[in-house]
Amino acid sequence: MSGVPQSHIAVEQWQGQPRVPLATLPTPLEKGPELTGGSRLWVKRDDLTGLGMGGNKVRKLEFLCGAAIKAGADCLITVGAGQSNHCRMTAAAGAVLGLETHLVLAGDRPHVMQGNQLLSQRFGAEQHFTGAGPAEWGMLEIARENLTDELTHQGLHPYSIPIGGSTAVGALGYIAAYREIVEQCLVLGISPSTIVCTSSSGGTHAGLVAGRAWLRALGTYEVLPRLLAIGVAKGVIAGFPSVRELATEALALAGLPGEVADDDIEVDGRWLGPDYAIPTEASQKASAWAAHAGAWVLDDVYTAKGMAGVLGNADDGRWISNDDVIFIHTGGQPEVFVRHD
Numbered sequence: 052m053s054g055v056p057q058s059h060i061a062v063e064q065w066q067g068q069p070r071v072p073l074a075t076l077p078t079p080l081e082k083g084p085e086l087t088g089g090s091r092l093w094v095k096r097d098d099l100t101g102l103g104m105g106g107n108k109v110r111k112l113e114f115l116c117g118a119a120i121k122a123g124a125d126c127l128i129t130v131g132a133g134q135s136n137h138c139r140m141t142a143a144a145g146a147v148l149g150l151e152t153h154l155v156l157a158g159d160r161p162h163v164m165q166g167n168q169l170l171s172q173r174f175g176a177e178q179h180f181t182g183a184g185p186a187e188w189g190m191l192e193i194a195r196e197n198l199t200d201e202l203t204h205q206g207l208h209p210y211s212i213p214i215g216g217s218t219a220v221g222a223l224g225y226i227a228a229y230r231e232i233v234e235q236c237l238v239l240g241i242s243p244s245t246i247v248c249t250s251s252s253g254g255t256h257a258g259l260v261a262g263r264a265w266l267r268a269l270g271t272y273e274v275l276p277r278l279l280a281i282g283v284a285k286g287v288i289a290g291f292p293s294v295r296e297l298a299t300e301a302l303a304l305a306g307l308p309g310e311v312a313d314d315d316i317e318v319d320g321r322w323l324g325p326d327y328a329i330p331t332e333a334s335q336k337a338s339a340w341a342a343h344a345g346a347w348v349l350d351d352v353y354t355a356k357g358m359a360g361v362l363g364n365a366d367d368g369r370w371i372s373n374d375d376v377i378f379i380h381t382g383g384q385p386e387v388f389v390r391h392d
């Protein structure tokens with residue numbers, strides 16, 4: 052598929068930025084059980100954002116695809132781990148927007164496509180396997196840049212999206228999501244102290260931090276839960292990318308008021324284990340716990356470690372009774388069906 056993109060979906064605007072409505076919003080905010088110490092868990096179901104089996108990346112892709120269409124792009128390129136949810140959702144966005152989509156992936160072409168790769172293939176994306184290791188992000192980014200140059204020389208107009216869609220444009224999706232959560236809490240009559248998210252390329256966390264800084268500057272909401280990110284990749288735990296810089300850049304891009312301070316940013320790296328995508332005892336326990344507690348299906352790479360962080364922090368006594376804590380379920384379910392022989 053190439054040539055003029057065709058879509059039944061019109062580009063809208065959010066704070067002056069082009070946004071393509073791809074997600075089913077707002078996502079539910081579900082009441083969960085009590086955690087150790089008596090606090091109450093709530094689960095923000097961003098696994099139910101809809102497009103191409105859902106997940107957090109659709110919120111970013113609404114803005115990234117808006118920017119792509121505004122720039123006159125006729126194809127999308129992005130990059131990720133072999134079982135990247137972000138790549139699968141970019142493929143889904145490309146399908147509905149009529150944009151040819153190329154995915155630069157870690158690992159080798161498998162004999163049988165599974166999980167996210169199977170879905171990306173179904174959405175019509177071309178998958179370029181690089182042979183890179185699962186966390187060789189630098190090598191993958193170079194491969195994405197090379198492919199972008201190659202397709203440009205062929206006469207295409209690619210919109211090339213860095214790993215995880217974690218640019219200032221992508222982070223806009225989670226600025227809007229932060230306000231969505233605060234509004235839902237008002238309706239439910241709850242005042243959570245904390246929103247917990249799983250962080251890998253940092254864009255989800257950065258958008259949420261920026262959203263909080265924005266609403267703090269507006270001064271119209273009494274309760275603004277602080278953010279706790281559970282790091283599931285070594286880079287984000289070490290401070291790459293800088294969540295503060297990304298959040299500040301996103302606010303500036305949308306012309307929103309707000310200052311991001313260093314102590315707005317908290318990344319808890321204790322739940323990563325040996326490395327990205329390697330399950331831990333705590334993540335496996337968290338996955339089993341979530342399946343029983345709320346029939347929440349967590350994936351091994353991201354959300355199981357995120358939930359391990361929620362349960363672990365509750366066990367450490369971080370939250371007191373009567374406190375409400377929100378965990379954002381960022382998706383990742385296709386990985387559950389991948390056989391790791």
Ligand SMILES: Cc1ncc(COP(=O)(O)O)c(C=O)c1O
Nearest residue numbers: 136251252253254255353381383
């Ligand atoms: C299911 C899931 N949760 C969380 C994340 C982390 O989001 P971010 O890369 O914005 O930090 C990802 C990223 O790929 C993801 O796929």
